[in-house]
Amino acid sequence: MSRSFLFLPGNNPGSLQNLDIFNADSIIIDLEDSVTFDTKDEARDLVYHFLSKFMFKTPSIYLRINDISTPFFNDDIDVLDSLEFKGYVLPKATKESVISLSKKTDKSIIALLETPMSLVKSEAIISLKQVDAVLLGAEDLTTAMKIESTVSRQEITYVRSKLALECAAHETLFIDTPYTDKDDLAQLKNDCLQAKILGANAKSIIHPNHVDVVNTVFSPTTHQIANAKRILKKAETHQKGAFNLDGKMIDKPIINRAKNLIAQAKKYQLL
Amino acid sequence: MTKKPIIFSYKQLPEEIDIHDFKNISFHHHLRNGDTVLNNVLQIYENEHVKKLNLFPSAIFPAYTKILDLLKNNQINGITTNYMNGPVADYLSHQPLPGKITMQTHGGRARRILNNQTTLDIAYIASPYVDPYGNAIGYKGKSVFGSMGYAIADAQKAKIVVLITDKLIDTKLEDPEIDGSYVDYILQVDSIGDTQGIVSGTTQITTNPIGVKIAKQTTSLIKELGLLKNGFSFQSGAGGISLRVTENLKEEMVHLGITASFFSGGITQYHVDMLEAGLVDKLYDVQCFDLAAINSLRKNTNHMPISASVYANPEDPNQVIKDLDIVILGATEIDYDFNVNVTTDSHGKIIGGSGGHSDTASESKVSIIVSPLIRSRIPLIKERVTTITTLGKHIDCLVTERGIAINPKRQDLIDKLSKTNLPLKTIKQLQEEAFKYTKQPKKLKKYDTMIGDIQDRTNKIIDHLYKK
Structure with a gap:
């Protein structure tokens, strides 16, 4: 991309x-x-x-x-x-x-x-x-x-x-x-x-x-990267699917988006 | 203080001064391509058939065509200058003088005049604003050009000093740049030149993408070297890339909330804007490069005209550039040992000269060359430059669009940069990258008729000029 x-x-x-x-x-x-x-x-x-x-x-x-x-x-x-x-x-x-x-x-x-x-x-x-x-x-x-x-x-x-x-x-x-x-x-x-x-x-x-x-x-922002990392970290410990983070429901599409964002950040050497 | 004798036309000069006896004559170049004084004075020397002249203009610009006439008449023995470009430089590249060409630096020229190694017989000094006592300033009058920095040593040491002016005032000038006690005559004329002529094509910030990229890398380099800190000092000259670096630094300084102590050398609107924005404490101005700089010199007390000696004479205790942290400079060629050529092209034709290049590179804590790696299909980096203008031991960094090379002699800088993301390469690696596109250029014919010397600010002859 x-x-x-x-x-x-x-x-x-x-x-x-x-x-x-x-x-x-x-x-x-x-x-x-x-x-x-x-x-x-x-x-x-x-x-x-x-x-x-x-x-x-x-x-x-x-x-x-x-x-x-x-x-x-x-x-x-x-x-x-x-x-x-x-x-x-x-x-x-x-x-x-x-x-x-x-x-x-x-x-x-x-x-x-x-x-x-x-x-x-x-x-x-x-x-x-x-x-x-x-x-x-x-x-x-x-x-x-x-x-x-x-x-x-x-x-x-x-x-x-x-x-x-x-x-x-x-x-x-x-x-x-x-x-x-x-x-x-x-x-x-x-x-x-x-x-x-x-x-x-x-x-x-x-x-x-x-x-x-x-x-x-068109690059992920520092804030977006930090947030995606938190989502993925918490997702590792919650195997049930959806979970709550900062009062917001996190489910599969959001986890996938976080994965994509981290992949982009890696590609653009932002990590 | 006594009033000085006034001469009312160029033609009257030979009646007052024995121009046949006094052969070493000097001029300054502050009006650059707008200057008419040099041509008008030399017209008299042509009319009077004066022979064996030694000219000491601080620089020679394309408009100084009367020199060419005198050269063709075989009236000139030798020329000593800091920079030359245009028809005179073209001619001298092919036609040896009876004497020789000596290329000096701005600081070196002042040094040799002030310590009597150079003997000036007559200094013809274009002066926009003069009082009857021979005091003069450059930033007022109808033909203003700003600082008179390059003329001050000439005024102090020439046996005869003639101010040429188109604005003679009645009252005494306070705090002049040229002190009337040194002056012998005032020559009053209709015009000394066109102020617009001081603006050269290079005093515009570059928008060329290659230049923008080089400037960005240079800004990052300065930051990573830890040089961008409160109270730093900086000189950029007037090249498009250098000015872009200045603009980038301005943004960084605003962001970091820091200010610089001084900027020195040739001053432009970009430097003035930073002074007026409170981002730099002082401008030490040896030469104004545009009209904004002249206006600023007139109104801003922290924008100060300085002489070439105070600017860059290594023997001057007040030398400004000894406190310089960073200088950004250009290069026509650079070689494996970081020697830089800004005097000739790769064929040996004279196209410039040191000016303050060698002075500032010698004194500043970090000297940075900025240049595209390839210009018009010619690679920048050579095994050995055609002509050495500035010795490689004074050059610390080279920034190009394809990477940054640090002089191996500056291991301290290499160590500082080793953990950064900057694209560091050796100078040979950069050359190889250029050769991918240009291939290795054919070795050019070496010429062997020596026509001049490159004189370092230390008085050493560091290279020679050869007849093409």
């Missing part, structure tokens, strides 16, 4: 060379929006040679390929699929495009939901077994809906909640939309907290300087 998914342009050698220094849990190398139409081949070649030479245990590497309606979709997969990387981010994902992609690869798929129709039909996409995570693309969505992107992000409250619920129902990771103001780290934190409260498990990022804030918000 990753907290942070950092987009880096696939046509920039300097960015690729440094992809492992920003502390992002996952990197999304972008061949789509950050690469101009006339340099698609160039970027694909660069990524091919880079990933042929350098392999990474951490961070996990994903490639955002071009969407299925473009002539580059098949080229991207045909050239790059044999390389070592975790999976694909599929832009403008639909049920059909996910199925098409999954026929060409065994790698993990993150469905990027960024059109009104994909949000209407989101559960059908999330329920596909090939989809490991969904990523909300709020900028394209709000543009398509002809609504303003606001600082408060009130306009995406519903879609965040909808995706969070559907992802939880299908045990799929929900990655929130990126925050686009490069320099406003205070508002970034608010945006992360809001997404987390609604049920997002992670956040996508478009600038490396955002990674620390995102990782912090």
Whole structure:
């Protein structure tokens, strides 16, 4: 499980060379929006040679390929699929495009939901077994809906909640939309907290300087870790199932949540 | 105190001073790229066909183009300076002088002038605010530049001192930076330059992710070394990463509720903000890097202009940097022995100089180099630097985006850090990481025509410059 998914342009050698220094849990190398139409081949070649030479245990590497309606979709997969990387981010994902992609690869798929129709039909996409995570693309969505992107992000409250619920129902990771103001780290934190409260498990990022804030918000807090430890300690001595801790009933789902939280804390070296 | 003779134009200079006889002439660089005094004075030397000049500007900036004309006319014998960059530096990298280039440090220059090892015949001192008695300050007037630190030794020791000003007041100045008793002439002109020219491109806090990461690691290093404590002292210079470290330290200081005793060297808005927030007691300012620093010097009594000697002369009993805890410095190259080059590029072309680099590294309790491991596909770490600016024995730590190397000579620091989570590596390990991406660069051709010396603040020649 990753907290942070950092987009880096696939046509920039300097960015690729440094992809492992920003502390992002996952990197999304972008061949789509950050690469101009006339340099698609160039970027694909660069990524091919880079990933042929350098392999990474951490961070996990994903490639955002071009969407299925473009002539580059098949080229991207045909050239790059044999390389070592975790999976694909599929832009403008639909049920059909996910199925098409999954026929060409065994790698993990993150469905990027960024059109009104994909949000209407989101559960059908999330329920596909090939989809490991969904990523909300709020900028394209709000543009398509002809609504303003606001600082408060009130306009995406519903879609965040909808995706969070559907992802939880299908045990799929929900990655929130990126925050686009490069320099406003205070508002970034608010945006992360809001997404987390609604049920997002992670956040996508478009600038490396955002990674620390995102990782912090989506990590267990010191208080949560201490509480989880107490729950698990008491659970060891109570074999009957439910028990009382600080006046609250603790049962199996809460114990499981505590176990997950401790596992996360270990993974992020917070213990 | 007597009123000084006033000269009313540059053209009148040869009538008052025998410029043919006095060959060693000095300038300061406080107006940096905004300075017009150096070019206008040297125009007179060109007009008068003065030969065999020895120039002693405290630094040479790209705007100082008249030096180039005199070089091409073969009018210059030697140049002694602390830093040079731009067309003059490019030219000198390829064309040897009849004499030589001598690169000094800020403290070393002051030391040699004050103990008479350097003989200055005429000091031409751009001065924004002057009284009739030759007293001057730098932080008032229409062409303000703040502290006059680099000109003070010149004023005290040059045989002839000429203040060049565009603001001559009627009343006597109290507490001047340049004491009128040293001054011989006042040259009154329309303008000594453009204040805006003092702001260099580097005085902005970096937002580059690599720089941000290095600054963050540096802040952690300072904390883990136990240096961030009440009353600590600090110098950061004006580089983007260094300023980011300053900003990070500010947040830590607020969080910890501690204050610093002083910041020294070149001063920027970021340092001023901390003074005004009560986070640092004093700013010792040898050079203002932006307009906020100049304004602060005028109004804040705890923001004090100091001379280059008080700043960094090892023979000055009041030397400020002897009490410095931490200095953050840059590097163009660093080698296995932690020698640092900020004077030439890897091809030997002159692109800078020590300034206060070597001085502060020598004196501070901990010196920290901050730099990306790879710059434009060129790895930072070399087996041996092209030119030694600061000896490795004075450099304690190197912080890059891929880890931190501590000079093995500082076992005390290594011991302190051994139980921390900091990414400590040897300097060779860091080099190997860079080579993964760049491969090992080809060894460059060695040049053998010596054109100049690198002079340490102790007067030792620690390296040479070679013709490309």
